[in-house]
Amino acid sequence: LVSREMKRESTIIDVGGIKIGNTNLAVIAGPCSVESREQIFDIASELKEMGIKLLRAGAYKPRTSPYAFQGLKEKGLEYLAEVKEKLGMKIVTEVKDTETLPLISKVADVIQIGARNMQNFSLLEAVGKVDKPVLLKRGLAATIEDLLMSAEYILSKGNYNVILCERGIRTFETYTRNTLDLNAVPVVKKNSHLPIIVDPSHGIGIWDKVKPMAMAAVAAGADGLIIEVHNHPEKALSDGYQSLTPKHFKSLLDKLVELAPVV
Ligand code: PEP
Ligand code: MN
Numbered sequence: 001l002v003s004r005e006m007k008r009e010s011t012i013i014d015v016g017g018i019k020i021g022n023t024n025l026a027v028i029a030g031p032c033s034v035e036s037r038e039q040i041f042d043i044a045s046e047l048k049e050m051g052i053k054l055l056r057a058g059a060y061k062p063r064t065s066p067y068a069f070q071g072l073k074e075k076g077l078e079y080l081a082e083v084k085e086k087l088g089m090k091i092v093t094e095v096k097d098t099e100t101l102p103l104i105s106k107v108a109d110v111i112q113i114g115a116r117n118m119q120n121f122s123l124l125e126a127v128g129k130v131d132k133p134v135l136l137k138r139g140l141a142a143t144i145e146d147l148l149m150s151a152e153y154i155l156s157k158g159n160y161n162v163i164l165c166e167r168g169i170r171t172f173e174t175y176t177r178n179t180l181d182l183n184a185v186p187v188v189k190k191n192s193h194l195p196i197i198v199d200p201s202h203g204i205g206i207w208d209k210v211k212p213m214a215m216a217a218v219a220a221g222a223d224g225l226i227i228e229v230h231n232h233p234e235k236a237l238s239d240g241y242q243s244l245t246p247k248h249f250k251s252l253l254d255k256l257v258e259l260a261p262v263v
């Protein structure tokens with residue numbers, strides 16, 4: 001179902017009027033995690049002022065260490081619901097398991113499946129039955145074919161609104177957090193009708209290198225970008241080292257709007 005052979009024209013995903021796919025460049029921005037009501041409102045307002053309509057932020061965080069910040073969970077979702085209502089932004093947030101899916105579906109405009117859950121097949125089947133677009137991130141050691149097969153699980157249950165995301169894979173390189181595999185962009189574009197966006201923040205993991213990789217993703221033909229932005233990266237509870245300040249994000253955004261119609 002995900003293949004170009006099944007459907008020749010590229011799929012455009014409608015997120016409350018925002019069209020992801022085709023010639024648009026969807027820019028999703030926000031902090032890695034919701035940390036407090038004040039934090040999420042501050043950053044969301046600042047991004048909204050820049051014209052950003054799609055806000056990313058995790059309430060349920062899949063962390064490598066069980067002792068690391070796990071997210072504000074229900075409280076975080078409540079804050080996101082409030083941001084959505086008061087600022088009118090669309091919410092992109094992660095679901096970690098099937099138990100919390102009903103709750104997250106109520107708030108999320110796009111349900112994110114994280115890299116660590118790309119092959120959580122029961123979760124894929126569950127989001128396949130939800131009437132909300134899904135952002136499916138490539139697994140840490142997943143091939144492009146694996147990513148497409150995971151998307152197939154979602155489509156096969158009836159949800160055709162899947163956005164793929166290249167977010168870097170594990171390689172022998174340790175200088176960077178991951179190795180952003182931009183090869184995935186033209187490969188997916190040729191073999192699938194689904195849109196593919198790129199996450200240069202997790203892809204390289206070092207904030208001052210996010211901008212060049214974001215530009216490279218656009219050059220490769222990505223349908224969008226998802227970028228971590230934090231008001232005080234040095235104090236962030238997760239992924240501060242790869243987060244842009246609003247000022248640096250704005251300088252990237254100014255470049256992006258020269259390249260494509262940003263939505
Ligand atoms: C995230 O987007 O903050 C995240 C946890 O990403 P990934 O699943 O790609 O590691
Ligand atoms: Mn993150």
